Structure formats: structure tokens, C-alpha cells
Amino acid sequence: MDLFEAIRTTRAMRRLDPGRPVSDADVRTILEAALKGPTGGNQQPIRWLVIRDQDTKDGLQEIYQRCWNRGRKPYAAEPGRIAPAVLNSADHLAANLHRSPVLILACADTGPQGRRHDASVYPSVQNLMLAARALGLGTTLTTAHLFEEEAVKELLGIPSHVTTYALIPVGHPLGKWGEPKRRPLDEVTYLDRWGRTGADGTDGTDGSGPV
Numbered sequence: 001m002d003l004f005e006a007i008r009t010t011r012a013m014r015r016l017d018p019g020r021p022v023s024d025a026d027v028r029t030i031l032e033a034a035l036k037g038p039t040g041g042n043q044q045p046i047r048w049l050v051i052r053d054q055d056t057k058d059g060l061q062e063i064y065q066r067c068w069n070r071g072r073k074p075y076a077a078e079p080g081r082i083a084p085a086v087l088n089s090a091d092h093l094a095a096n097l098h099r100s101p102v103l104i105l106a107c108a109d110t111g112p113q114g115r116r117h118d119a120s121v122y123p124s125v126q127n128l129m130l131a132a133r134a135l136g137l138g139t140t141l142t143t144a145h146l147f148e149e150e151a152v153k154e155l156l157g158i159p160s161h162v163t164t165y166a167l168i169p170v171g172h173p174l175g176k177w178g179e180p181k182r183r184p185l186d187e188v189t190y191l192d193r194w195g196r197t198g199a200d201g202t203d204g205t206d207g208s209g210p211v
């Protein structure tokens with residue numbers, strides 16, 4: 001698959017086929033792609049936890065469901081903040097997390113100083129999601145479990161010097177691939193100076209945009 005097509009069509013795929021396994025070879029391929037992501041000073045603090053065991057997935061789902069019940073509240077309380085379809089699909093994922101063929105938890109070793117490594121983790125997570133897309137596998141970057149990170153760490157035997165960043169369900173999607181909705185580039189890009197949206201330094205109404 002062409003790289004730009006993979007980028008264009010990678011989106012949150014929360015409805016996964018529970019009956020269609022994901023091969024170890026595919027899991028290895030997407031993790032190898034993730035490994036190529038950059039990390040600050042090439043320190044490579046990331047550790048990946050691949051979860052296939054059903055009891056463990058069941059335990060994670062219980063925690064995730066509680067977390068999502070909290071996480072969804074602000075969205076549900078403010079109509080229009082999130083598309084109902086997105087809320088529905090996030091609800092579906094929470095209820096079915098344990099049916100995902102594979103769950104991948106992106107972690108990082110915080111070292112003795114307890115440093116966070118968010119910016120060194122997320123490029124690799126995106127690599128993983130793009131590689132999964134190229135193999136026809138759906139993923140969703142989720143962070144709701146962080147509401148109860150300690151419970152997740154206890155369940156998975158994660159030591160205290162390791163932090164978790166994203167829980168990514170992986171499976172063959174039940175839904176269709178499609179382009180995610182995003183704001184137009186020219187609405188979110190400025191030239192030379194904050195707020196300057198047009199190539200001529202005006203408001204971009206000539207249609208040329210900043211880039």
C-alpha cells in the first residue's frame with residue numbers, strides 16, 4: 001500500500017472482528033515498524049506489552065470500562081462536543097475490548113528520575129498504526145486506562161519505574177476504511193507569524209493559503 005494512502009485512511013477502527021485472529025507474524029511486523037520511530041537522543045525507552053491471554057484481556061476490559069465511564073462524561077454532558085457516532089463506537093470498544101484479538105500496551109521506562117517520555121512514545125505508536133493499516137488491521141490509540149493506571153500495572157505486573165502511554169486494540173475491522181474528518185489545512189496553518197493565514201499575509205481569502 002502506498003504510504004500516503006495508509007496515512008489518509010488510518011483512523012480509529014473500534015469495531016474489530018473477534019473471530020478473526022491476528023497472526024504473530026503481523027504483530028511482529030507492526031512492532032518492527034514501531035521500533036523505527038524516533039526517540040529523544042535515541043534512548044529508546046519504549047517497551048511493548050502484547051496481550052493475547054483471554055483472562056488478562058477480560059481483566060483489562062473491566063478496568064477500561066470503568067475508566068471509559070469516567071472519560072465519556074464530559075463528552076456526554078456537552079451535546080455537540082463529540083459526534084454521537086464517535087461516542088457510540090467508543091462505547092462499543094469499551095464494552096468489547098476483551099474481544100479484540102490483540103491488545104498492545106505502549107510503555108516506557110521512566111528511569112530513576114521518573115522522566116516522562118510521551119514525545120518519544122507517540123511517533124512509534126503512529127508507526128505501528130500505519131503499519132497495521134498497511135496489513136489491513138484496524139487500531140485505535142486509547143488512553144482512557146490512565147484513569148486507573150495503577151490497576152492496569154498491577155494486573156500486568158508492570159514495575160513502578162515503567163509508565164504506560166497508550167492501549168491499542170488490534171484486529172481485522174468490521175467497518176469500512178475511510179478518510180477521517182479533519183479541518184482544512186489552511187485553517188490550521190499560519191505563515192511566518194501567528195494568525196497569518198494567507199500567502200500574501202492577509203486572511204487567505206484569495207484561496208492561496210499559507211503554504
Ligand SMILES: Cc1cc2nc3c(=O)[nH]c(=O)nc-3n(C[C@H](O)[C@H](O)[C@H](O)COP(=O)(O)O)c2cc1C
Pocket residue numbers: 010011012013014071086089090093140141142143144145180181
Ligand atoms: C491522545 C489520544 C487519546 C485517545 N483516547 C481514546 C480513548 O481512550 N478511547 C477511544 O475510544 N478513543 C481514543 N482516542 C481516539 C480518538 O477518539 C480518535 O483518534 C479521534 O476521534 C479521531 O478519530 P478518527 O481518526 O477516526 O477520525 C484517542 C486518541 C488520541 C490521539
